[in-house]
Amino acid sequence: MLDRLSLIALALASAADAAQAQAPLAPSSSWNVDYAESECRLSRTFGPADDTTTLRIIRGASLKAVEYTLAGKSLKIRDWNYNVLLRLGPDGTSHKLPVLWYRLPTGEGALQIIGENELRPAEIASTRTLSVELDGAEPLQLAVGSLDKPFAALNACYDDLLTSWGIDPTKVRDLKTAARPLNMQSWSIFENIWASDAAKGSKWMTIRLDVNEIGKAQTCKTLASSGSAELDAKICAAAIKKARFVPAASASGEKVGAPFVLRIQMRE
Template sequence: MAGLVILAAAMTSPDAEEALRLAPSSNWHVNYADDSCRLARAFGTGDKEVTLVLDRFRPGPKVHMTLTGQPIEVRDGIRRITLRFGPNDPAFEKGVTPGMLGNGKAALVVGGGLWITGYDPAVAAGESDAAQPEPPVIDPALYAAIRFLELRISSKQTVVLETGAMAAAEQALAACTDDLLRGWGIDAEADKSLSRRAAPLGSPGDWIRGSDYPPRMSHLGYQGLVHFRLIVDDQGKPKSCHIQQSTRPKDFDDAVCRKVMVRARFEPALDAGGRPVVSYYTNSARFATPVAR
């Protein structure tokens, strides 16, 4: 799944003295939405509080991460973060988009999908989901072994979120995504036995081009991240486009669906017997202004 981008440091142990360790200050909360499943938990309190949000837009182990709170507030020039779900998984870097919530809290949107555990760090660091194939079914014991999430941002104090075991949280997300498919009119069990998933013909990067950047948004310097879902018919044509989540403004949402519905074509999904069937495809498009140098 190739993430669409439209343009108009060494790891230390979380036991190091400079790390800010934050214990949970809430339970895990799972939100069942029409187009996504959200797992969220707060760590720390007051001006040290950080909220971890993991969104899943389709079945499988990948999640999209957002972090909010003063300890992760960064300068506009910061575009990378180093993550580690410890103690057994290795560290990897990801691109980030800084922002601000309506309540004034700083936010970091981590670019692309990522795995909570069971990843190859070289693959996990990729910005294009096309280079990040879904891994085999991940052993639940790996989720159970997680104890913390370490966050390293250049020129910032290391932050360690003491997540504890994440097996139950992952099970809740998996149950939610099965429910998502039923809401889309897709048989969740049949989906698990597909012999081929809907596969783009050509590069998804060609679906949305620089000239598609909404002029008003480009003029204002606005950036946007749009997660979208297509229902793909048994001939490989998109039947509908749905915005699963977006940073808004709506100009970006409209641009994505309008262009993708015209340009996207697929090899249709095949059921266990090799017959073409209706399925779905999810991806994201990021509208970003070039970073000044």
């Protein structure tokens, strides 16, 4: 019969074996920056060719936020998970973030993680591994390596995108927090019936709202049209009338005016 010390030693050995078995997945492609129409995507695949996991880091309409998406055959849909722990190694910096599970048309499982704020420069410089920890599953660890150059390329893309929207990237970087929408479903800009007025095949439109320091939209500009000037004008008018926000905050915490970019799906 094993004594107490033997049981402790066995437990430690098992933990060490488990840690070794959970070695980070090695990259199977180079980083790629995709200049998409309304967002910038930094992508890389990890793991063996027959079971790769794709990591995509996205910056777009949510000015200060970063979206992390993971997809792969080995990812299992877990509807009970509402949060994940995104951990950056080797220093152990971690972020508790909301998660959304869904399934791709290919049948692969995928999860979407939204970080309300971008990573700090010190985190980017020191990160070598990225892990996602979920209830009821082993942590998924990726050997991302140094993120300095990949994030520099992503941020250069994003600066170009913001500039194309008429937004000064420097002013966005200087914000502590971006404007946060309140009760969006009451804005009356997501009406399904409007889809019939959009151009055939049009699935999305994008608008820019200039939000003042008390959280009200003062102006609206169409960045990507629905295909109908009349519909664009209706949606902008409704947004200016009803859209409300928690205003953006400066680096010192003061409420300030700031732009807000919103993509609207033309749903039939």
